[in-house]
Amino acid sequence: MHKRNIYLKKRPLEEARELFSSAFDWGKMLAVRTVDTVDALGMITAEEVFAHYSSPGYHAAAMDGVAVKASDTYGADDENPLLLKEGEKVFFVNTGQPLPGGADAVVMIEDLHQPGSGLVEFRQAAFPWQHVRRVGEDIVAGELLFPSRHKLKAEDLAALLQAGVFHLKVLEKPKVAIIPTGHELLDWQEAEKKAPGPGVIIESNSVLLAGLVREAGAEPLVMERQPDDPEVISRAVEQAVESSAHMVLLNAGASAGSKDFSVHVIGGLGEVLVHGVAVMPGKPSILGKVKNKPVIGTPGYAVSAWVCFDQFVAPALAGMQGQAPPQRITVQAKPARPLPSKLGQEEFLRVHLGRVGQNMVATPLKRGAGTITSLTRADGLMRIGVHSEGLEASAFAPAEILTSERALENTLVVVGSHDITLDLLAGHMAKKDPLLRVSSSHLGSLAGLMAAKEGRSHLGGTHLLDTETGDYNVSYIKRYLPDLPVKLVTLAYRQQGMIVKKGNPKGIQSLSDLERADVRLVNRQAGSGTRVLLDYALAQEGMDADNIRGYSQEEYTHMAVAVQVLSGGADVGVGILAAAKALDLDFIPLVQERYDLLIPKEHLEDHRVQVLLDTLENPDFKKAVMKLGGYDVAPMGRTAWES
Numbered sequence: 001m002h003k004r005n006i007y008l009k010k011r012p013l014e015e016a017r018e019l020f021s022s023a024f025d026w027g028k029m030l031a032v033r034t035v036d037t038v039d040a041l042g043m044i045t046a047e048e049v050f051a052h053y054s055s056p057g058y059h060a061a062a063m064d065g066v067a068v069k070a071s072d073t074y075g076a077d078d079e080n081p082l083l084l085k086e087g088e089k090v091f092f093v094n095t096g097q098p099l100p101g102g103a104d105a106v107v108m109i110e111d112l113h114q115p116g117s118g119l120v121e122f123r124q125a126a127f128p129w130q131h132v133r134r135v136g137e138d139i140v141a142g143e144l145l146f147p148s149r150h151k152l153k154a155e156d157l158a159a160l161l162q163a164g165v166f167h168l169k170v171l172e173k174p175k176v177a178i179i180p181t182g183h184e185l186l187d188w189q190e191a192e193k194k195a196p197g198p199g200v201i202i203e204s205n206s207v208l209l210a211g212l213v214r215e216a217g218a219e220p221l222v223m224e225r226q227p228d229d230p231e232v233i234s235r236a237v238e239q240a241v242e243s244s245a246h247m248v249l250l251n252a253g254a255s256a257g258s259k260d261f262s263v264h265v266i267g268g269l270g271e272v273l274v275h276g277v278a279v280m281p282g283k284p285s286i287l288g289k290v291k292n293k294p295v296i297g298t299p300g301y302a303v304s305a306w307v308c309f310d311q312f313v314a315p316a317l318a319g320m321q322g323q324a325p326p327q328r329i330t331v332q333a334k335p336a337r338p339l340p341s342k343l344g345q346e347e348f349l350r351v352h353l354g355r356v357g358q359n360m361v362a363t364p365l366k367r368g369a370g371t372i373t374s375l376t377r378a379d380g381l382m383r384i385g386v387h388s389e390g391l392e393a394s395a396f397a398p399a400e401i402l403t404s405e406r407a408l409e410n411t412l413v414v415v416g417s418h419d420i421t422l423d424l425l426a427g428h429m430a431k432k433d434p435l436l437r438v439s440s441s442h443l444g445s446l447a448g449l450m451a452a453k454e455g456r457s458h459l460g461g462t463h464l465l466d467t468e469t470g471d472y473n474v475s476y477i478k479r480y481l482p483d484l485p486v487k488l489v490t491l492a493y494r495q496q497g498m499i500v501k502k503g504n505p506k507g508i509q510s511l512s513d514l515e516r517a518d519v520r521l522v523n524r525q526a527g528s529g530t531r532v533l534l535d536y537a538l539a540q541e542g543m544d545a546d547n548i549r550g551y552s553q554e555e556y557t558h559m560a561v562a563v564q565v566l567s568g569g570a571d572v573g574v575g576i577l578a579a580a581k582a583l584d585l586d587f588i589p590l591v592q593e594r595y596d597l598l599i600p601k602e603h604l605e606d607h608r609v610q611v612l613l614d615t616l617e618n619p620d621f622k623k624a625v626m627k628l629g630g631y632d633v634a635p636m637g638r639t640a641w642e643s
């Protein structure tokens, strides 16, 4: 068996970047070539560019009217109108036309009177060069238009043509070879024919990396996928290094698995500069050098590959093209909940961002390196430093923006209990206002109450049963938010019950079955309404949580509970019917409960909240919720209580 990798040394990110950047002469990697100006969009100038022609090349009328010699009009005013003869001293011109001999000013057609017989009347003197674009007003022949290493935009190409520069020297585009590796990978064309089975992964990193390469102004060369065989991979890397590519990305096999060969391959062909970086995701990144070309081992997990690209490849491609490393705009944001992080490594946390009152609130997305949706849904990145154990919910920290600043102002921030209708709601709200987005954090009802209290959300879902009165939410709000004016709006009544495998193989019928030795529960987190419900039901039945296997195994959403049941992590979980239906699981009803939205009154007039409240009146939305199953939408939008 091949020896497993042990990281040479986990380098701090900055040190790894420095080692990599100083190992190459980036600025000298790209050849220079001449292209037609019209084809040079996005290219980088290889030398200074000077104008050949002036623009305009002649004195031109800047307005429609007449050209005159200004001094011929001196003395004209309302009392002393001046008549000049057309063709002698006055010449009609249109915008852009050259001034006829001797003329040095243009009078706009609106300011003239034409009494007839070729005479033009002036009631105001013109001053020299009025409404005239003089030779070289814009560009003077010989002047510097662009420095070397300037990235050409559309307006730059237009200026170059005006200046008579029709061909110019640019840097060739960097070429980046991408080699996907892994026995388990399946091309999408094959996956289209038949859904991949266990152990088979649809190959998607090559499209991820190729896209990122393009966005960095370079050209991807996606090579054939390679099996987990060090000799074969080595040959492929060698071939890529010998090719016209300026850089090679060897994807996956970067970490310590028995089939992770990248570091041996790169080391065998050349030199490993860095293996292992103190970042997460992206830890197993490999930075190497083969025949003076950079060869990078990008980790197999998509987010890790993205971080590796973002931190090493993108700055390198910028350096090759004489550009500063890309830098994102940052905002100061408050995390919607405390975000603990491992000491000793920098974490790149993907977050939703949205403004609540004065605060920009950051809601963390999934943290796993294999969760590509944590990137597709991210508005920002919060970086938790190597020496930090995490971010506190009350403290501001910088977030790098991945989307537009405008989008951040259009996000409704929802923190509280999870309900599947909240996901539907976002789509229906967008029909009313396409710019609106919803960021939903599923932390449970009680955490939602706290977020509302602390100004970290616009609203939150809650379904906290008052075990004494049988009512929902009100007593909790009175206890936890005594001073916050709020409105409680009902979203729906919903069916809670036990989610079990299709066909109910364990024959679970009632709560008492949870105490059976062959039954394993997946629970919801403390502070969630569903947990309150289960604990209450157990107490009523006189059951002891200690006798329930899996009671301490917690999940944060109904869907996560259903996934555990589906995948065999548990036999039963308490949740809503819609979650069971979504995964084709069976369901044993327990109770119908009221699910409300808690809205602090200070946000009631907010446009985003208004759109939400309007959507609760929308029959299409109600229909869509009913279709999920297990919901009674009759009370949707009703005020359940207000303080």
Ligand SMILES: Nc1nc2c(c(=O)[nH]1)N[C@H]1C(S)=C(S)[C@@H](COP(=O)(O)OP(=O)(O)OC[C@H]3O[C@@H](n4cnc5c(N)ncnc54)[C@H](O)[C@@H]3O)O[C@H]1N2
Pocket (backbone or CB within 6 Å): 180, 181, 182, 184, 185, 201, 202, 203, 204, 205, 206, 251, 252, 253, 254, 255, 256, 257, 260, 281, 282, 283, 284, 298, 299, 300, 301, 302, 304, 369
């Ligand atoms: N014992 C240890 N295991 C792991 C460690 C470690 O330090 N010790 N590191 C973990 C970390 S962190 C990461 S990140 C991953 C990535 O490791 P590899 O670069 O070796 O990647 P693979 O194991 O080959 O693949 C991971 C994952 O990604 C999928 N994959 C690979 N290529 C593609 C592709 N082209 N398109 C889509 N998906 C791809 C692959 O199938 C795997 O599921 O390792 C941890 N393990």
Ligand code: MOO
Pocket (backbone or CB within 6 Å): 279, 280, 281, 282, 283, 284, 299, 301, 304, 369, 370
């Ligand atoms: O650090 Mo790995 O890069 O978590 O996924």
